Amino acid sequence: MARPRLLVVSMSLPVTAKRTGEESWSFTMSPGGLVSALLGLKEFETKWIGWPGVDVHDAIGKKTLSITLAEKGCIPVFLEEVCDQYYNGYCNNILWPIFHYLGTPPEYRNDATITYQSQYDAYKKANQIFFDVVKEHYEEGDVVWCHDYHVMLLPQYLKEYNSKMKVGWFLHTPFPSSEMYKTLPSRSDLLRSVLTADLVGFHTYDFARHFLNACMCILGVEATSEGVVDQGKVTRVAVFPIGIEPERFINTSELSEVVQYMKKFKNDFGGRKLILGVDRLDTIKGIPQKYQAFEKFLEENEDWRGKVMLLQIAVPTRNGIGEYQKIKDQCHYHVGRINGRFGSISAVPIIHLDCSIDFNQLCALYAITDVLLVTSLRDGMNLVSSEFIACQKEEKGVLILSEFAGAGQSLGAGALLVNPWNIKEVSTAIGEALNMSHEEKERKHKINFQYVKTHSTQQWADDFMNKLIEITTNAELRTGKAPLELPEHDVIQQYSKSNNRLLILGFYGTLTQPMKNQERRGDGMNLDLHPQLKERLKELCSDPKTTVVVLSRSEKGILDKNFGEYNMWLAAENGMFLRHTSGEWVTRIPEHMNLEWIDGVKHVFKYFTERTPGSYLETSETSLVWNYEYSDAEFGRAQARDMLQHLWAGPISNASVDVVRGDQSVEVHAVGVTKGSAMERILGEIVHNKSMTEPIDYVLCIGFFLGKDEDVYTFFEPELTKKTKSPSSSGSDSPKKVSATIVDLKGENYFSIAIGQTHTKARYFLDSSDDVVQLIHKLCTHKNA
Ligand SMILES: O=P(O)(O)OC[C@H]1O[C@H](O[C@H]2O[C@H](CO)[C@@H](O)[C@H](O)[C@H]2O)[C@H](O)[C@@H](O)[C@@H]1O
Numbered sequence: 001m002a003r004p005r006l007l008v009v010s011m012s013l014p015v016t017a018k019r020t021g022e023e024s025w026s027f028t029m030s031p032g033g034l035v036s037a038l039l040g041l042k043e044f045e046t047k048w049i050g051w052p053g054v055d056v057h058d059a060i061g062k063k064t065l066s067i068t069l070a071e072k073g074c075i076p077v078f079l080e081e082v083c084d085q086y087y088n089g090y091c092n093n094i095l096w097p098i099f100h101y102l103g104t105p106p107e108y109r110n111d112a113t114i115t116y117q118s119q120y121d122a123y124k125k126a127n128q129i130f131f132d133v134v135k136e137h138y139e140e141g142d143v144v145w146c147h148d149y150h151v152m153l154l155p156q157y158l159k160e161y162n163s164k165m166k167v168g169w170f171l172h173t174p175f176p177s178s179e180m181y182k183t184l185p186s187r188s189d190l191l192r193s194v195l196t197a198d199l200v201g202f203h204t205y206d207f208a209r210h211f212l213n214a215c216m217c218i219l220g221v222e223a224t225s226e227g228v229v230d231q232g233k234v235t236r237v238a239v240f241p242i243g244i245e246p247e248r249f250i251n252t253s254e255l256s257e258v259v260q261y262m263k264k265f266k267n268d269f270g271g272r273k274l275i276l277g278v279d280r281l282d283t284i285k286g287i288p289q290k291y292q293a294f295e296k297f298l299e300e301n302e303d304w305r306g307k308v309m310l311l312q313i314a315v316p317t318r319n320g321i322g323e324y325q326k327i328k329d330q331c332h333y334h335v336g337r338i339n340g341r342f343g344s345i346s347a348v349p350i351i352h353l354d355c356s357i358d359f360n361q362l363c364a365l366y367a368i369t370d371v372l373l374v375t376s377l378r379d380g381m382n383l384v385s386s387e388f389i390a391c392q393k394e395e396k397g398v399l400i401l402s403e404f405a406g407a408g409q410s411l412g413a414g415a416l417l418v419n420p421w422n423i424k425e426v427s428t429a430i431g432e433a434l435n436m437s438h439e440e441k442e443r444k445h446k447i448n449f450q451y452v453k454t455h456s457t458q459q460w461a462d463d464f465m466n467k468l469i470e471i472t473t474n475a476e477l478r479t480g481k482a483p484l485e486l487p488e489h490d491v492i493q494q495y496s497k498s499n500n501r502l503l504i505l506g507f508y509g510t511l512t513q514p515m516k517n518q519e520r521r522g523d524g525m526n527l528d529l530h531p532q533l534k535e536r537l538k539e540l541c542s543d544p545k546t547t548v549v550v551l552s553r554s555e556k557g558i559l560d561k562n563f564g565e566y567n568m569w570l571a572a573e574n575g576m577f578l579r580h581t582s583g584e585w586v587t588r589i590p591e592h593m594n595l596e597w598i599d600g601v602k603h604v605f606k607y608f609t610e611r612t613p614g615s616y617l618e619t620s621e622t623s624l625v626w627n628y629e630y631s632d633a634e635f636g637r638a639q640a641r642d643m644l645q646h647l648w649a650g651p652i653s654n655a656s657v658d659v660v661r662g663d664q665s666v667e668v669h670a671v672g673v674t675k676g677s678a679m680e681r682i683l684g685e686i687v688h689n690k691s692m693t694e695p696i697d698y699v700l701c702i703g704f705f706l707g708k709d710e711d712v713y714t715f716f717e718p719e720l721t722k723k724t725k726s727p728s729s730s731g732s733d734s735p736k737k738v739s740a741t742i743v744d745l746k747g748e749n750y751f752s753i754a755i756g757q758t759h760t761k762a763r764y765f766l767d768s769s770d771d772v773v774q775l776i777h778k779l780c781t782h783k784n785a
C-alpha cells in the first residue's frame, strides 16, 4: 500500500538558521533528542514544519529562508513577537517544569509582571500560527504528526478545520502524575485538544497511565486499555519507546577520522578512566547532582584520585530562560570546587564544556568511554544512553542510568540503575562500574546492544504510523462519517419486508424515560420502562417473525421486574446472564473470569456512598457501579475523582478490570465484558433455543451505550464483516454450534442507532428515548404497510 505523505510538526526544525547576508543563510543542526530521532525517518516522504530558530521580520528574509529550507524538506513557521512568551515562557518555563515534576518556577508566584495568562495567550497564538502553516501545505490523505508539548492545541485546530485529517500527537517528555498535572491552569483545554487526535503516543507505560488518569480525573471521561472514550469518540493511547538510528552510530564510530579522534583523546586523557556525561544544560538533567556524586566518589576512594576523570559535555539550550542561566552558574561552582579540591598541576578531575561538539568527536568519545553517567532527575527517554551503547568497541563501557529517565525501562537490564537524588548510591555505582569485570561488562552490553539494534527510530516511526493509519482506516470503515439521521421510512419498510428480524434494545436511556422528565428520587436508579412503551412492546414481541432482546448492564432482578411479562430475551449484566422470559436464567460468565477484585472495590464504593449524599451503589455479580446522578453534581464529580485514585492505588492496581467513568457514575467490571463480546454467545443461545432455520435478515440495534459497548454496533455491521456470522460456542455449557448461515444481512437491512451520540460506531442517531418510543410505535403500526 502506498504510504501517505507525512507532515511532521515540531517546535524546532532539525536545522537552526543564521542569516549571513540579505538573502543568504547558514545552518547548524538543532540540539536535542527529538531532532536526532526524527532525522532517522527515512522511509516516508516527509515535510518538516517548525520554527527555524531565528526571528525574521522582513519579506525578503522570509522568502529566501523558505526557499533554502524547502531544499531540505523543511517549512518554516515564523513566530515573530509571540516567540519569547511562547517558547521561553509557556513552553519551557511552565509546561516543561510541570511535566518534569519541578512545578512552576517561583517567579510566577513572586513577580507580578510575569503572568501565566499572557504566556498562555502567546501559546494559543503560536499554535494558531503552526495551524495556518499546516493548513497551507496539507494535501488530502497526508498524515499530520504533531510532536511534543509545544503544540498541544494543534490537534484540535486541525480537526476543527478538517475532521478527516489523520492526526497523531506524540509526547517526548514525561507525562506527570495527575497530581502534578492538575496544577496547570489550562489543564482541561490542553487535554481536550490532545484527545481530538486519532492517536496519542508516549515513551513509557507510566506516562500513558498518568495521561489516562489525568483525563479521567480532570475531564471525567472513560479510560480503557485502548485509550480514552468521550461521548463515543475514541482516542487511542499507546506506548512507543523511541530509539536511535543505530547504523549511523555504528558506522560513524568505524570511520578512520573517528578512530584518529579516539587515539588522540585517549592520549590527551593520559590513561585515566573516562566517565562521560552528555546532556543539554538543563535543570532536569541532574548535572549538579552528578558532580556531587563524583565528588563523593573521589572523597571516599582515594586510590582512584588522579586515575579517573569526568568529562561533561553541557550543550547550551534555552539561554533566554533565567533557570537555565542559574544552572550554568551552579555547575561552574561545583566544578571549580571539586577541581580545586582534587585536582593537581597536571590534571583536574572534571572537564566541563559549555558547548556542543562535532558528531564524529561525540562518537569517538562514546567509543572510548568507560562509564556513561546519566543522572537525569526526569527525562522523557534519553537517547544519549542508546547512542553510547551503539558506539562501544572491544572493551565495553558501563551505563549508569537514572531510574527517572524513560530509557530506564528499556535499558535497565543492561545498566546500573540509580536514584540520582541519592548521592551515595550514585557514588557507589561509579565504583561498581569502574571495578566491573570484563565478563560482566560484556554481558550487560550484549543485552542493551541487542535492544538498541532492534528498536530503531525507523521502527518507532513505523509503529506509530502503522497504528495511526490502521486506526484512521478502521474508523473510516466503521463510521466513515458522523452518524446520520435515521431513515425511518427505510427502517419500517425493510422491517415489513423481512421474515426473521432481530431487535437488540438497550434499557437505560433507550427504553426508560429521558432523564429530564423523570422524578428525581434519592433512593436509587429510576429504571422503569417508558410508560408509553408497555403496550407497543407487547405487540412487537408477540410477532413470530420478530425476536426482541433487551441487552443491559442492569442486573437480572431489574430486567425481570420490567420485562418479565413480555415474550422476549433478557441479557443482564452486559450479557453475562441470559434468559428467555419463559425460562430460567443461564450464566454466560466465561470460566476463566477473575472476580477477586469485587470485595475490595465494593469496600471503596461503600465508603464513598456513605459520604456522598444521594449516591448509590449497584452491585451485580460481574460489575459494580457507583452512581451519583442524584448527588450535587460538582461534589459528586470531585468524589468520583478521589474514588478513582483510591481504586487505582488499591483494589484494582493489579486486577484485570475496566474502569468506566460514565456521565455520573463509575463502573468497574472484569476486562472484556462488553455488549459486543457477549453478542456471539447470546445469538448462539437464541438460535439454538428457537431452533431457527431461516437466517436472520433484519437487525435493528438501538442503545444509549458506553463507548466500550459500542462493539455491539459493529458486531452485525455487514460492511465490516462481509461474511456470514457463525455464532460459536464459548464456555463449557455453551450452546451447540449453530448454522453458519444464520445471519444473512444486507447493508440495507441493518440499522444501528446510538442515542444522543455524535461520535459513534453506529450508523444512525436518535436524540432521546422519546424517539425510540415513536419508532417502536411506527414499527407496530406500519409493519404491514
Ligand atoms: O529544542 P530545545 O528546547 O533545545 O530542546 C531540545 C529537545 O528537548 C526535549 O527532548 C526530549 O526528546 C527526546 C527524544 O524523544 C527524549 O529522549 C528526551 O528525554 C526529551 O527530553 C524536548 O522534548 C524536545 O521537544 C526538544 O526539541
Ligand SMILES: O=c1ccn([C@@H]2O[C@H](COP(=O)(O)OP(=O)(O)O)[C@@H](O)[C@H]2O)c(=O)[nH]1
Pocket (backbone or CB within 6 Å): 030, 031, 032, 033, 034, 036, 037, 278, 279, 280, 313, 315, 355, 356, 357, 358, 362, 381, 382, 383, 384, 385, 387
Ligand atoms: O553536542 C551535542 C551532543 C549531543 N547532542 C545530541 O543531543 C541529543 C540528546 O538527546 P536526549 O534524548 O538524550 O535528551 P534531550 O536533549 O532531547 O532532552 C542526542 O541525540 C545527542 O547526540 C547534540 O545534539 N549535540
